[in-house]
Amino acid sequence: MGSTVIRNAIVFTVDPNNTIYSDGVVVLQDDRIVAVSSAEDVSIPEDAVQTIDCQGKVAVIPGLIDVHSHSSLLRGVTENMQLLDWLPRYQLEHRALNEADAYYAALLCYLEALKGGTTCVMDMYRFMHRCADAAGNLGIRVNLVPYAADMPGKDFFETPETNRKLIETHHLSQNGRVRVWVGLEHLFYCSKDAFAKARAYSHEYDVRIHTHSSEQKEEVEAVVAHFGKRPIALFKDLGILGEKTAIAHCVWLNEDEIKILADTGTSVAHCPTSNAKLAGGIAPILEMKQAGITVGLGTDGNVSNNNLDMFEEMKFASLLQKVHRYDAAALSAPEVLRMATIEGAKLLGLDSEIGSIEVGKKADLVLVDLWQPNLMPLVWDNGDTNVLWNLVYAARGSNVHTVFVDGEMVVQAGRSTRVSESEILEAVQHQTLDHLKRRELFKSTLTPVVV
Numbered sequence: 001m002g003s004t005v006i007r008n009a010i011v012f013t014v015d016p017n018n019t020i021y022s023d024g025v026v027v028l029q030d031d032r033i034v035a036v037s038s039a040e041d042v043s044i045p046e047d048a049v050q051t052i053d054c055q056g057k058v059a060v061i062p063g064l065i066d067v068h069s070h071s072s073l074l075r076g077v078t079e080n081m082q083l084l085d086w087l088p089r090y091q092l093e094h095r096a097l098n099e100a101d102a103y104y105a106a107l108l109c110y111l112e113a114l115k116g117g118t119t120c121v122m123d124m125y126r127f128m129h130r131c132a133d134a135a136g137n138l139g140i141r142v143n144l145v146p147y148a149a150d151m152p153g154k155d156f157f158e159t160p161e162t163n164r165k166l167i168e169t170h171h172l173s174q175n176g177r178v179r180v181w182v183g184l185e186h187l188f189y190c191s192k193d194a195f196a197k198a199r200a201y202s203h204e205y206d207v208r209i210h211t212h213s214s215e216q217k218e219e220v221e222a223v224v225a226h227f228g229k230r231p232i233a234l235f236k237d238l239g240i241l242g243e244k245t246a247i248a249h250c251v252w253l254n255e256d257e258i259k260i261l262a263d264t265g266t267s268v269a270h271c272p273t274s275n276a277k278l279a280g281g282i283a284p285i286l287e288m289k290q291a292g293i294t295v296g297l298g299t300d301g302n303v304s305n306n307n308l309d310m311f312e313e314m315k316f317a318s319l320l321q322k323v324h325r326y327d328a329a330a331l332s333a334p335e336v337l338r339m340a341t342i343e344g345a346k347l348l349g350l351d352s353e354i355g356s357i358e359v360g361k362k363a364d365l366v367l368v369d370l371w372q373p374n375l376m377p378l379v380w381d382n383g384d385t386n387v388l389w390n391l392v393y394a395a396r397g398s399n400v401h402t403v404f405v406d407g408e409m410v411v412q413a414g415r416s417t418r419v420s421e422s423e424i425l426e427a428v429q430h431q432t433l434d435h436l437k438r439r440e441l442f443k444s445t446l447t448p449v450v451v
Helices: 083-096 098-114 129-138 160-170 191-204 219-225 233-238 253-264 272-277 285-292 311-324 333-337 343-349 386-392 421-442
Strands: 001-010 020-031 034-036 046-052 056-063 064-069 118-126 141-146 179-181 209-213 243-251 267-270 293-296 365-369 398-407 408-412
Touching: 001 285, 001 365, 001 386, 046 209, 046 365, 056 386, 064 098, 064 243, 064 293, 064 311, 064 343, 083 421, 098 118, 098 129, 098 272, 098 386, 098 398, 098 408, 098 421, 118 129, 118 209, 118 398, 129 141, 129 160, 129 179, 141 160, 160 191, 160 333, 191 209, 191 233, 219 233, 253 285, 267 343, 272 311, 285 311, 293 311, 293 343, 311 333, 311 386, 333 343, 333 386
Parallel strands: 001 046, 001 056, 064 118, 118 141, 141 179, 209 243, 243 267, 267 293
Antiparallel strands: 001 020, 020 034, 056 365, 365 398, 398 408
């Protein structure tokens, strides 16, 4: 197979030195990056079958990584609610969910993600063998985390046993683009046995563990009232913390909990937009990072965020830290771009493969069209450029022109190269209306998260 050459581009490598090439060249061979440098330092391969001349008007960045999402057919359906009021209504979706719903939800969400420059998603959902099918159709890289629960009355979620089956059938499928994690829904929904099985499966299959916690103050208070300990201390007692574990949200942590996460090497998936929208609060991201905790960025899904735009997520993450501390220098653009790329890859255990534009890594790349009103003008000053800051504070997913995953161009000129988007949207609309009818039948089952 011949190589692909991307030339005359502004390349943000997100390597350890945050190297930027103003006149950069990236060469792809099969699924790998084989060269990245300035134009004068790269020899163009004679076997190049495709050359993309960016004419100095395109930024090339690593594929963005969404480390916590929930696929859904629903958007803008349950609004203006605090988390603990919102969750029971969200669970109506799962009570009515079937395999077809899961497939079309994943297809919709993965398509939106890809078109917006997200090449890798951690998705926590149900019937995830169908999510793997959707990912395969689109060409996106996914980490699948089944919503698993085993407490009485929670039989509308996945179980530790179905989670195990998914690991056995789908982990490292689709040439390694699909990975399966052990999922735990919530402390109130999972027994000690579920946590024990999570530990056992993680060890037996060499896979990672993902759950969410400390999203809202009232949630933490309920955990303390019920269990007598704060959530992170409970997770430590239950033996799930460690370098192969990532916990989403972590908005309401105290100093002791931050230290526990740091000492155990546990990572955090930060979801700033969803946390703001559900009025959860502002996570102590700077304190976590100062403690050495790996923090990636997640959207939390369209059902609680309303979009899956990781450019918007970067902006929210940065601005919330600035306004919370009255410090305009807090969480700068270079830092937050790393959170959306290489730090997310590290959280997933994939930082040797993706997350930066370096020789030998997977060719997961995004080409952003800078010749747009919201990203102009382009300014350089002694090697520094406003483009970096505008990628974080001005760019939108709609500015993405081309996306490569595993060296394959899966989005070109803002459109999927693999599927008919119009056919998908027609099918999604039909499936959603059918789902909403079935969902109505379960409204009498509304129960509080904490009884």
